Amino acid sequence: MEVARTTADVLVVGAGMVGAACAYYCSAAGLRVTVLDRAAIAGGTTSACEGNILVSDKEPGAELELALLSNRLWAALGAELGAASVELHHKGGVVVAKSPEAAGGLATLTAEQRRHGIEAVDVAPDRLFELEPNLAPDITAGAHYPQDMQVQPMLATAELLRRARRHGASVHTGTTVVEFLRGSGGEITGVRTDAPDVPTISAGWVINAAGSWGGSLAELAAAPIPVLPRKGFVLVTEPLPPVIHHKVYTAEYVANVASDDAALQTSVVVESTRAGTVLIGASRERVGFDRSVSIPVLRMLARQAIGVFPFLSDVALLRSYLGFRPYCPDHLPVIGADHRAPGLVHACGHEGAGIGLAAGTGHLIAQLLTDREPDLDLAPFHPARFQEVTT
Amino acid sequence: MDVIRFRFDGRGIEAEQGQSIGAALIAAGYRSWRSTRRTGQPRGVFCGIGVCFDCLVTVNGSPNQRACLTEARHDDQVATQEGAGRDHLAG
């Protein structure tokens, strides 16, 4: 076997959605990029999610800014990659409420969101049924979010890496980082791997795009960050004709996304895919990396989905899958250089929004590494924020 | 043994007691009763034991029933299934 002495400007660890976006934007900016993954392309959480690119579920603040930036970048990516090749769909989101309290809460939320640049349209019940004819009749209020999009995340990851390869990037799967290499000043100069064909890779920058395992990778670099798994199930139905036109969810969803509660939460999200299946997500539970299937959770998701779309009662559940969202205690991703380990840059911890936020993250990282002024202030995402909290 | 009579796209079909709808349709000379979602190709029984899901058919209004497993019953209304078989929902 030929043993390559590999040198790169940027080494991306993790070939998920976030790593692929970093590789894409960095290589497009002229950097020489190498991507490593211990498993396969898009084999991590990226293969266990729903692929929504949302602004509707974001509360005002840094994450919303990143989401709005990402939303624009995804639209551009769709044009460049070909929307069909990554199944990018400007489908829009619809949020529905049954109880008067939920309806009131939704109206307050949309008003606030509009002030912060989200297109949030309050929709009267009769118009709601024009948007989604199969909704449950007892739904009393709703909002429409035309900016929300959907993408097939595995295809998007593979396509972005394909483009990166065209820009000279190389991708090594089945390759685990086992150690960080350091220079005389303690700075990170590359990694050692377990793969005989690329035993070491030296790089000017190492990007931690290891998703839910970003905490362990950071640990390996002696620069810990608190990224933890938050488990979620998704149900997949048999294929149907196009019956659900938007991403539809209940008003409780936004509250759950931002919740700090470790206990199980389900607030259903229902949508069709290009393939015809309907996805029903997603639960949120903090139970570590426990891969067991929980029938009560599946049952609750099914019940809630039928509550929104009663016709689903006769529709068959075909399969289910589960994944682990990479979350940080403050629900913000970690994006930026780690001063404890010069040369290490984090791009992980995007929790339930890593597909959507990947575009903005990759773009900002490329700006950072080519000494350009980032489009957004990166301070809220900086890894140092955790040390500030603890000291 | 009792003869079961059911209807397939409006035509009368006879089946033995305990026979599947798929077997009865094959015995009556039919080979396919579904068209695929993507390319509209005809399909009928393939595996015969309920694992391939090729033999899908609409029985008494319920789409996606496996004809090879579903026992024929008196007065069943069996219909050819186009695509996912729920076009009424797409309305």
Next chain:
Amino acid sequence: MTTSPAEPRYDVAVLGAGPAGLAAAVAAASTGSRVALIDSASRPGGQFWRHRAGDDGTRQLHWDTFRALRDALERVEHLAGHTVWHAERTEQGFTLHTVNGGAASEVACRTLIVATGAYDRQLPFPGWTLPGVFTAGGAQALLKGHGVLPGQRIVVAGTGPFLLPVAAGLAEAGARVLGVFEAGTPARFTRHPVTALGKLGEAVGYLRTLRRHRVPYRMRSAVVAAHGEATVRAAGVASLDARWRIVPGSTRTLDCDAVAVGYGFTPQLEIPLQLGCATRLDVDGSLVTRVDGQQRGTVPGVYVAGEACGVGGAGLSLVEGELAGLHAGYTTTDTRLNRRHIDRLLRRRAALRSFAAAMHEAYPVRRGWLGWLAEDTVICRCEEVTASEVRRSIVDLGATDPRAVKLYVRPGMGLCQGRMCGYATSWLTAQHHGRGVRQDDLLGMSSRPIAQPVSLGALSGHADD
């Protein structure tokens, strides 16, 4: 894990009422255990003893054995028509989630015997999705279970000894069988010492039947195409070289109205995989559950018997089922074990397994079949994914394993959940990366948390929380 404070209703639940499951249920009941036998079919017997309502067994093999087992089911609760869609570990044992028609219910047990059998293994070829092309087992199931011939002029093809009873049965029932096209060259097999076991006698009987009906038996040949518009009208039959590549110019067309094909069997593993049982790659290249001398899987309380732990025919299934049933019964009732009987079963198991291994070695799948595929040959029947789309996902999108192929271009994402295309997709991926099919390839296409479709209404309506 679910906590169910109540004592499970059954000591032993047996999933599957084929030869293995029937033997297991009867053996477990003989120890005094409370036993449930669950099968989605309305009649017991599994694939081997598939029969019609009121069947007198005239055309069946070892029907006396079946009758004896069926009669002994008196002491067993037989839950016919119950399909298990998920199995879950509980503190007390296991809960099986079932559907019966539209109704959901649960079966709680202390130990579980999985005897879910196998289904025909397929190699795609141009035209294999045409109506009138059946699996070999499917053609036989129509006949044995429903008294219906799949056609009048039938071509039988594939590999393995199973083609013989299929062809013989069709011929005996009045079909014109145009030939049995065996891709392999199993002559070597007859030289194996264990063929003395008597199983060979069965094969000789089938060959005699085929001769009587003037059915040609051709080795190193295969159906490499099916032709027709709405239904199959002809089969392209080719001679193969030792690696199963088509001998140039050898393809001829046989007019027919049905084709029955099978290249061995694929064990049905979703339930053991849901429970976390370890697997291995068997001699025939199938993913099977690992079991020990007592038929125990690697998860405590789970036993596996029959084809789900290795394809080996009904005789082996019976022995393994009895072993599993006795051991599961002994552990739940604390009765004393009859060592001599167990030893006899173990010896028989060893002999039958070595016979099965010899058989698998005599009928391997050779890589030349990949050359039968055209660019537009469908690999995944459900999602209509073609060979070129599978290749594109490997070459352009960088898929390194079949799971990635599935995630990118959807083979295995349809209703059958990869049961039909998992094997072929694994081959295509492995071949592109210059390697053989590995256990991980098959595992990536075999995990099915929902083993059988269940309506969302049935799932949600049944409250236990």
